[in-house]
Amino acid sequence: MLISAAAFDASPTAGQTLPLYQRLAAHYSTAIVLGTLKAGERMPSVRELMARHDISLSTALQVLRYLEEQGSLEARPRVGYFVRAMGTGLPLTSEPDLSQPVQPNPHAHFVGINEHISLLLERGRQAEVYMDIGGCTPPPELFDHVFLNKTVTRLLREHPTLLSQGRSLLANQGNHPLFQQAMARRALASGIRVAPADVLATTGNSEGVSLALAAVASPGDMVAVESPTYYGLLQVVESLQLQTLEIPCSPRTGMSIEALELAFQTQPRLKAVVVVPDLQMPLGARMPDEKKARLVALCAAYGAALIEDDSYGLFVEGAQVKPLKAWDSASGHVIYCQAFNKSLAPGLRQGWMNGGQWHGRIQMLKFAQSRNTQTLGQLVVAEVLGSPTHQRSMEKLRQQLKRQREAMARLVARHFPVGTRMSLPSGGLCLWLEFPQQMSTSELFTAALARGIRIAPGSMFSNSGRYEHCMRLACTHPVNELMERAMKDLGAMACQQLKQSPRS
Amino acid sequence: MLISAAAFDASPTAGQTLPLYQRLAAHYSTAIVLGTLKAGERMPSVRELMARHDISLSTALQVLRYLEEQGSLEARPRVGYFVRAMGTGLPLTSEPDLSQPVQPNPHAHFVGINEHISLLLERGRQAEVYMDIGGCTPPPELFDHVFLNKTVTRLLREHPTLLSQGRSLLANQGNHPLFQQAMARRALASGIRVAPADVLATTGNSEGVSLALAAVASPGDMVAVESPTYYGLLQVVESLQLQTLEIPCSPRTGMSIEALELAFQTQPRLKAVVVVPDLQMPLGARMPDEKKARLVALCAAYGAALIEDDSYGLFVEGAQVKPLKAWDSASGHVIYCQAFNKSLAPGLRQGWMNGGQWHGRIQMLKFAQSRNTQTLGQLVVAEVLGSPTHQRSMEKLRQQLKRQREAMARLVARHFPVGTRMSLPSGGLCLWLEFPQQMSTSELFTAALARGIRIAPGSMFSNSGRYEHCMRLACTHPVNELMERAMKDLGAMACQQLKQSPRS
Known part of the structure; x- marks a missing residue:
């Protein structure tokens, strides 16, 4: 000492x-x-x-x-x-009022979240950027591309007409039996009973959640989402002409059950709830088992669909997660979605889902809207996921992400304004930062972009306008000199906006 | 003589x-x-x-x-x-009343076309089938899989991290610049001016048409479709909670312009028209250039979106087709969609679209609902389409399909009931058969399935119930002994239903 x-x-x-x-x-x-x-x-x-x-x-x-x-x-x-290893000394993300749903900000000039997000993404794309700490997809070098490519080449050798086959030659509307078996086996290992025939291959996860919502809700209906949530979900909800109702989230344990219950009592058009139970995006919250059980029971009681996005559970360090779907017994009201974009191969765009009691309707919608998902991607995922090589790669990826998250957290602690709070996720791809209330991360976005740094401002993660002083910080890149320069630079810009002197 | x-x-x-x-x-x-x-x-x-x-x-x-x-x-x-080469002696498909839109059959027990079609497809899947003349995807051996697989292997060697890259590394929301350039160049060759940046990669064509409809119409709006039309379109329209209005089609020249004009005059909620201008599916009609120009002008006059599915133009024998989009000048009200599932590689599920004046909104919806389309597929198509090897394969495929169509037509003429009429397409994957009015192809479907033959009954191609005596006959399979047996068998079943003695 x-x-x-x-x-x-x-x-x-x-x-x-x-x-x-x-x-x-x-x-x-x-x-x-x-x-x-x-x-x-x-x-x-x-x-x-x-x-x-x-x-x-x-x-x-x-x-x-x-x-x-x-x-x-x-x-x-x-x-x-x-x-603790993550001990940066920064205060943790604050606990919001968990007692009731978030009221949309009546003063916000609401132009549609899709347009808002598209505009930000477009501005981000058009700028000359040397460092992207906005997007949360790990860079290619963090994946085992040699193994992936070998698997593709081998599969094409073993099944020479794979790319020349339409779905009519495959069982189950273009869902390959090997993929279905592999997913059903994985699901079983985490406590979910799904028959292989009830595994539906999807393009990434946006398609899964989008199909689920289209199956259970009609235009004008309401969907409860976590607040803050990933902007892709807000886009899906809006594109289906549904209304979002934001439910506050504890940065530790996720969506507030009390607030959701109040929402059910007061909103008759609330038809579905979308939840990322493990490593909630962007807070990194993990819902305890007891709370998962309560959430599943609550949705069952109100006859609502509970749509679970379990793509980040794979990143939880040192623990096997038990998805919400594991508590879904007879009613089948939990719709399970999982994608492997961020854990196995971003370029494959492969995911799957089980629609519970709505599975038939979802299959129908999927077939109508985009027919089957490419077979090659299904087979690659089925082969790779089960292999010991991938188990090792995944463990390596988790460790690498942990190191990067810790290094990024230290950079935040060193360079960012006094009063900055930070999430403490037990895994995953990002951190959530909360600046003092007077900060505008929309302004910071513009200032940072002009200096070649792309960030994800808080306004992308909610329709309520309440995260203007927050941002998501991607921890997907190795922390090198360039990253240190970017973080120091960003910290100085944030301090300047708050009229603090630079920390370093 | x-x-x-x-x-x-x-x-x-x-x-x-x-x-x-x-x-x-x-x-x-x-x-x-x-x-x-x-x-x-x-x-x-x-x-x-x-x-x-x-x-x-x-x-x-x-x-x-x-x-x-x-x-x-x-x-x-x-x-x-x-x-003529196709001279089977059968009378041609009859010309319907082209003067006004088709009235839905008030006596039909309408349960939703999606459900009807899904049920038929599901029954077809579960049966033991030795011959499929229902589905219209050519079998794998008709594609050049050796060349396809070589291209994939080479691309992975040249771009080793292709499958490990997310969209953030690519320009234009995951649309690969090489794919965009290749499609824009092809479009130009057929008279369409599209900037490469305005090429949107899609999963097959269902996604393209589905996005187009979602962008231009809201639930409750009306969409004019060809009658009969491909069932995928009816499914898309229903899944988006839109109404179809069927416009009669001449088996030679496609959608009736008079009936469409009448529809515009009487249906204020008619927002979009979907047309397959060349080798209309299932009739095989080809719209003459002068009619294409009138159709484009009519839709412009009524401010409606004209959604063009140009996936079959590639199969027209001995002629380069000029898509509707080539007549779209300043207004940008023609949405162009094309897929390569049936011409290049069914397993890749690759297509593209240009949304005209709605392109921005379509990009937004695509991004919200399924993010980007796999990059590998885009690169394979870009590489293969331009190659002389593919030009030769495509010509071979067209010739093969022509031989198969002629052989199938002869089998129909030999075995099918007296009074059967048949389409005479100048290319493509199928024939449209019209039996005497008292025939029920739904019954024929059931009888044929019991004997291991899968057909596509007329009820799949319309909501109106007016094609109960029709069927689509896929000509995608080589005509061998098994096919001859199946066609003879099917012909005998059809004759039996009509109380005719078998023809042979």
């Missing part, structure tokens, strides 16, 4: 009126960020803190609990507190 | 009250079917007929004109009449 009591100035500095325990916590946070206190190291005990800073028992306890809540420390029962 | 006058019995047989010229025409038809009169041979002249059958000049002329109308003969000015 290298931090001396003398290093901490207990007197409130000008303009700071934080309580003593928070100032002490910030002191230790800084030590963690600077590496003075290292990951895995033991934090001074309650007694040590009391003696060192001449504070009361209750203040010392507050310091430790606050640091734990922020994700900087973890408690080990009967041993003490330890510095 | 081997048919003697003695072989023709001029006396009306029991139950036959056909005029003399028709009975004489039938006599010569039979000679053509039996091969006594061969393709390319000269037909007896007017004088010869008059002398041989002791008939008047006007009757002899009637015989020749009737055989010409039926497609058995072609006139060569100042030389005489010659037997």
Whole structure:
């Protein structure tokens, strides 16, 4: 323990009126960020803190609990507190009011989220960009392309007419039996019983969620979504002429069940709920099992479809996730969707779904709107997913993403404005940043783009306008000098907007 | 000329009250079917007929004109009449009343075309089938799979991370520049000016037409379609909660312009017209250029979107087609869609579209609903389409299909009931058969399926119920002994239903 009591100035500095325990916590946070206190190291005990800073028992306890809540420390029962690997010292994303659905911002000039998002994406595309921390697809070098290409070449050798076959030669409307079996087997391993014949191959996941919504809701109906949520979902909902109702999300445990229940009680046209239960996009929340069970039961009670996007569960580190669909018993009201764009091969655009009680209708819609999904992609995924080579690649990818997330978090802690809060996901492709309220990330987007950096501003993740001071930070790129330069630059721009001096 | 006058019995047989010229025409038809009169041979002249059958000049002329109308003969000015290659002697598909839109059959028990079609397809799938003359995708051996597979392997060698790349690395929302250039160049060659940046890659053609309709019409709006039309379109229209209005089609020149104009005058919610201008599916009609120009102008005058599916133009034999889009000048109200499923590689599911004035909205919908289309497929098509190898394969495919169509037509003429009429397309994958009115092809479908033969009954091609006595006959399979057995068997079942004795 290298931090001396003398290093901490207990007197409130000008303009700071934080309580003593928070100032002490910030002191230790800084030590963690600077590496003075290292990951895995033991934090001074309650007694040590009391003696060192001449504070009361209750203040010392507050310091430790606050640091734990922020994700900087973890408690080990009967041993003490330890510095977490992710311990950047930044406060965690704030818990919103979870009691009721989000009211859309009446002052927002609402032009349609599709148009808003398309405009941002288009502006991002047309700019000269040297660093993209907006998009969340890992770069090609993070995938095992040699193995992928070998698999394709081998499959074409083994099935020479694969690309020349229409769906009539395949069972099940173009869903290849090998793909169906592979997906059903995987599902079973995570507690879901799906017959292979009820596996529907989709183009990525947007198609799955889009088909699910089209099957269960009609124009004018309402769909409950997480707030914030991934912008692709907002686009799908709007393109189907449905209404979104945003349900607040805890950054730790995901969608609020109370708020959703209130929504069911007050909104008769609420037909469907879309949830990313594990590593919610963009918050990274993971819904505990008990809450998953309650969510499934609640939707069943109100006869609503529960549409689950389980594409990120694969990125949870060190744990096997149990999807919502595992709690769906007889009623079949959970629609399960999963894609492998971000975990196996972005270029294949391969996903699958099971539509529960709506499976027949979904198959019909899929067939009407885009016929079958390419067979080659199905076979590649079926072959690759089960292989030990891919298991190793996936573990490598998870570890690489973890390192990148931690490195990015440290860069945020070092360069971003005082008062920035951050999510603490247990896996995945991104972090969610919350700046002080007066920040506009739309302005930051424009400023950053002019300097060659593409970000995803908070306004893309909600129709409510309440995330204008937030942004999603992709952690998909290796952190090299260029990234350090970009993050320092972005941090300075953010500080400037808030009239803070640059942190470094 | 081997048919003697003695072989023709001029006396009306029991139950036959056909005029003399028709009975004489039938006599010569039979000679053509039996091969006594061969393709390319000269037909007896007017004088010869008059002398041989002791008939008047006007009757002899009637015989020749009737055989010409039926497609058995072609006139060569100042030389005489010659037997056509397709000359089966069967009467041509009848011209419907082209004066007004088709009224839906009020007596039909309408359960939704999607459900009707899905049910038929599902029944077809579950049966043990040895011959499929329902589906219109050519079998794998008709495509050049060696060249296709080589192209894929080479592309993966040249672009090793192709499958590992997300769309963010590509310009234009996942539309690969090489694909865009290749399509724009092809379009230009057929008279269409499309900037490469305005080429949108789609999954097959269903997606293109589906996106186009979603972009231009809202639930409850009306869409004019050809009658009969391909069932995929009826499914798309229904899945988008739009109404179809069927416009009668001439089996020669396609959609009736008068009926469409009447529809525009009386149906204010008519927002879009979907047309297959060349080798209309299933009739095989080809719209003459002058009619194409009128159709484009009519839709412009009523501010409606004209959605063109140009996937079959590639199959027109011996002619370059000029798509409707070539007549679309400033207004941009023609939406062009083309797919290569049936001409290049059914397994790739690759198509493209240009949305004219709605292109931006279509891109937005595509992005929301299924993101980008796989890059590999785009590159394969771009590479293969332009190659001389593919030009040769395509010509071979057209010739093969022509031989198959002619062979199938002969089998129909030999085995199918008296009174069967048939289309005479100048290319393509199928024939359209019209049985005497009392025939039910739904019953024939059931009977045939029980004997291992899958057909596409007329009820799949319309919501009006008016094609119950028709069927589409796929000519995609080589005509071998098994096919001859199936066609003989099917013919006998059809004769039985009509209480005719089998023809052979």
